[in-house]
Amino acid sequence: MALIALAGAGAVFVLLGTASTAEAAAGPSVRTEGGPLKIRSAPSQNGAILGTLANGTRLTLACQQAGQQITGSVRTTTAWDRLSDGRYVSDAYVARTGTPPASCPPPTWIRPANAPFWGGFRTPQRPTHDGVDLGAPRNSPVFAVAAGTVVTAECNVSPTHVCDVDGSAAVAGCGWYVEIRHLDNSVTRYCHLARRPLVNVGQPVARGQALGYAGMSGNASAPHLHFEVHTGYPATPQNAVDPLPFMAARGAALR
Numbered sequence: 432m433a434l435i436a437l438a439g440a441g442a443v444f445v446l447l448g449t450a451s452t453a454e455a456a457a458g459p460s461v462r463t464e465g466g467p468l469k470i471r472s473a474p475s476q477n478g479a480i481l482g483t484l485a486n487g488t489r490l491t492l493a494c495q496q497a498g499q500q501i502t503g504s505v506r507t508t509t510a511w512d513r514l515s516d517g518r519y520v521s522d523a524y525v526a527r528t529g530t531p532p533a534s535c536p537p538p539t540w541i542r543p544a545n546a547p548f549w550g551g552f553r554t555p556q557r558p559t560h561d562g563v564d565l566g567a568p569r570n571s572p573v574f575a576v577a578a579g580t581v582v583t584a585e586c587n588v589s590p591t592h593v594c595d596v597d598g599s600a601a602v603a604g605c606g607w608y609v610e611i612r613h614l615d616n617s618v619t620r621y622c623h624l625a626r627r628p629l630v631n632v633g634q635p636v637a638r639g640q641a642l643g644y645a646g647m648s649g650n651a652s653a654p655h656l657h658f659e660v661h662t663g664y665p666a667t668p669q670n671a672v673d674p675l676p677f678m679a680a681r682g683a684a685l686r
């Protein structure tokens with residue numbers, strides 16, 4: 432269920448390079464038939480659309496990795512270019528006179544729980560469901576999907592409720608939950624933990640470190656893990672993306 436009372440201003444991303452004239456001549460830029468180029472959460476058209484870039488926009492690219500083959504205005508290729516904030520554009524629409532960016536390092540993320548997939552991101556039935564639900568049994572460990580720093584570890588429920596008891600459909604909020612800010616500035620959120628998290632705000636965590644135990648605090652009618660991915664910090668509904676392609680692109684399929 433969606434987190435309550437945490438809405439804030441959406442993150443603003445700066446994508447444009449400030450290349451000198453000489454660099455600009457060789458640097459990459461968007462080349463379409465005229466329309467905007469979609470920015471995706473993963474190297475595939477299955478990835479969520481996170482923004483667009485106008486034709487001609489100069490790009491600063493972090494690295495390149497293989498994904499869905501695309502035929503674009505420049506070439507047909509399986510290469511996707513990762514922007515500095517972790518989002519992707521198809522290299523089929525990127526013109527350059529220099530060499531392509533280096534290959535991205537191999538994905539190193541893991542699943543947040545050893546649990547089956549239960550429910551998806553912003554489905555027609557639950558359009559405000561900003562994450563996925565995994566059927567984690569009560570008291571099973573919940574893991575950090577990648578290294579990072581704990582930015583939230585607290586109880587989030589509607590007034591007059593608490594987190595140390597089972598929640599229900601009548602309770603609002605994420606219950607006991609944790610947020611991790613990762614090295615690429617993305618944020619992952621883990622909701623409905625059974626009790627106070629094992630980690631504290633400001634604490635660095637390693638990939639695979641236990642953050643707490645699955646439960647049903649907050650808006651939950653059965654024990655499970657509600658897991659969200661956000662492409663920026665702080666996490667907001669505006670920067671939430673579908674965890675399935677995001678995690679799959681990092682080697683951790685959730686279903």
Ligand SMILES: [Zn+2]
Nearest residue numbers: 432563564657
């Ligand atoms: Zn959920």
